[in-house]
Amino acid sequence: MADAFDFDLFVIGGGSGGVRAARVAAGEYGVKVGLAEDDRYGGTCVIRGCVPKKLMVFASEYAGMPAEAASYGWDVQGGAFDWNRFRGKLQAELDRLEGVYRNLLAGSGVETFDLRATVKDAHTVALADGTTKTAKHILIATGGYPVRPDMQNAELGIVSDDIFHLEELPKSILIIGGGYIACEFACILNGLGVEVTQYYRGAQILRGFDDEARGLVSESMSQSGVDLHLGTNIIELSQGENGINVKSTNGNERSFDQVMFATGRDPASRNMGLEDVGVRLGRKGQIEVNEYSQTEVPSIYAIGDVTDRVNLTPVAIREGMAFVETVFGGRPTPVDHDLIASAVFTQPEMGTVGLSEEEASEKEEVEIYATSFKPMQTSFAEKPDRVLMKLVVSKATRKVLGCHIVAPNAGELIQMVGIAVKAGLTKEQFDATCAVHPTMSEELVTMRKSVRSA
Template sequence: MASYDYDLFVIGAGSGGVRAARISAGYGARVAVAEEFRVGGTCVIRGCVPKKLLVYASRFAGEFADAAGFGWTVGESTFNWSALRDAKEKEITRLEGAYGGNLDRSGVEILRTRAEVTGPNSVRLSDGRVVTAERILIATGARPFLPVLPGIELAITSNEIFDLPDLPERVIVVGGGYIAVEFASLLAGLGARTTLLYRGEQILRGFDSDLRDKLAVALSRRGVEICTHADVTAIARDADGLSVTLGDGAILQADAVLYATGRIPNTAGLGLDTAGVALDATGAVKVNAASQTNVPSIYAVGDVTNRAQLTPVAIREGHAFADTVFGKRDSLADHSMIPTAVFTTPELGTVGLTEAEALAAFKAVDVYKTEFRPMRNILAGRDERTFMKVLVDAASDRVLGVHILGEGAGEMIQLVGIPLTMGATKRDFDRTMAVHPTAAEELVTLRTPSERHRS
């Protein structure tokens, strides 16, 4: 029997890699994790966590404005970007320590170095040392994509936005996915004049069409200027900051240009070709349902596989890997029903099929919709409305998808994800007692379909 330095060597200490390492060590495996940046990965250090902290900060301006309707007199308020930035850094440093401490307590060895694969069972560290492992797990995540165009070096990405010395007065955000719309929303909330440029027809491609349209309207009302069919051809520095040239010849001025046009897997320079690991056209590691590559001893989880670039998915994949390989009990991550949220203001929550997907897959679909002005918005004098949609297979009564736009949508959709994963029917929703007065009660009080589709 071959002798190895470790049972498992993980490259990347992000959410997926850390979970896989901890659970594997809990099963008795000898585990090491190599991380060249900071323990915690994109989500903790420069992704979900700091972004959500900034989202919270961006909502206070609206809270101050709404307070008068409830009898409160709020004095003059000012915003200090440096104070927020420093508080954010303090929190992610604490979380980084917590992640490292959890690995230590689990018996995982942390190697703060870059690691490259040199074979099916070997890895070379930055100091030249080569270590061996019975299994290697690639969990290196993804990085922001930047297109090739003149002046692109003047742009920033989600990696840099959190640590800017000052909040730019004028920001152009390029992109139409969830990262782009989240940053456009929070920057506008913090007081920046924000323009969102998207080359497509409508933001949030792949989401339900009603959510896309209604969020675009809501963001516009909250100060985000959305320009669709807008393609950037060049960026240049001039006396007025940065000039952004569009495909139609228009020129926009900004103090910062934030690119959020997708993320690409971090596989360059990892040595995967040396081991014969297959990659797809985007550079993502090809894996089977058990996260195993074409090289039996090498696995991959998280964004580096480009299956679903979401932190909870990476965590679930990492846990399933450890359960299967070291826990000796088959466990697969189910990608068919993934609840997710977009933390704009108002926020969006979605799980299951969009209406277009449901109509393409089922012959009879009932669509339940409701739109209303939430109670708190009435006294606040705010026009913003909450929207909900429930899609049902009329033949089986199974709920196919739920889509929410409004305050608390992220929290609601997490809970809705449980019954949908269990295969809940519309009758199950109907027989659930409502909690009054809440926005969520609308999900269990919808009685008459707004639309009935039959093919």
């Protein structure tokens, strides 16, 4: 099919979305595919995001287990956390996963280039070694990267990519930001024994999530030892004798071993020649695409975080699959970004799907069904932990418009609830489902009376 081109498809970016599109196009549709990646295969998720972060979450959760086990009659002795031992295993696992990605591409017949690639024209890619490759279609899947604020001495701080490569864990760290990355790492490092301070300039962390749910996460984080300061930002950073000196808007001047910026991510689209060939970029550098992930240059497409639509790994994969179906399967497939379930791996976790109470009430009249309680496992251990189960229901149609869970393993729970919400089930259909007892999640099908209307 390549005709006069070197490839039918050339993918720039070896992350989850790009790799899936490349191997399905080559393996299932038999087209000739090339792929360039200038870093490690697996991208943000596998190498410096979801996977290593979740392994660190697991590691951090063991800290409280000896005390909890003692409440259940076990004589378990706690010990110190060995960062070097864990980090060695972590890097070995990431190496293994990168090998899996490389093997998947090779097994599908994709030709790979371990080089940076830029776009020369609508059908030509320029590689860093000076060679060029032509392709009928070009797919940009370069993801995003964490940014530092534009301030003096910002280089003194680290970003999320750097956490996994620290030679040793700091004794103290200041995390700046209130999004999910900031909150997740605050919980992780707190669990690993680091003295964690977090500054966020807003009134409450996790902006954009349901207010009641994020309020409980904030309360739980503070209760577990994170020194959280809301309405607070940094004014000045400087290198001191005993660490990094920080002046903040709350009047404090303190020193920390490390400062971590978790203040946002930008699409990795700069200096790729895209605008020169007619591809339009947004204010943050995001590649502007239509519902089929196609840019204004018909032969060039983009998926994943570089488009800044819904920046989640499973979404990038689905966008890659929709692209392949559209271009090589002959079935135009728009990307469905509606009702995507997601989880924030704080402690406790937060799982969410659909509309928050605030979003829903702006659109129509809703009823709120919610309960917060101490779960059996930790209540028995006399811990103060609380969980939240919440449904946002349309008064007119009785459809469940949103579900928000703050609880251990909320990510696992919301995956299943996401099916029901995506299917458009009503509150009465939830009610008609028999509860599994004793569980936390049974509350989702036993809440008979609304707590309020909005």
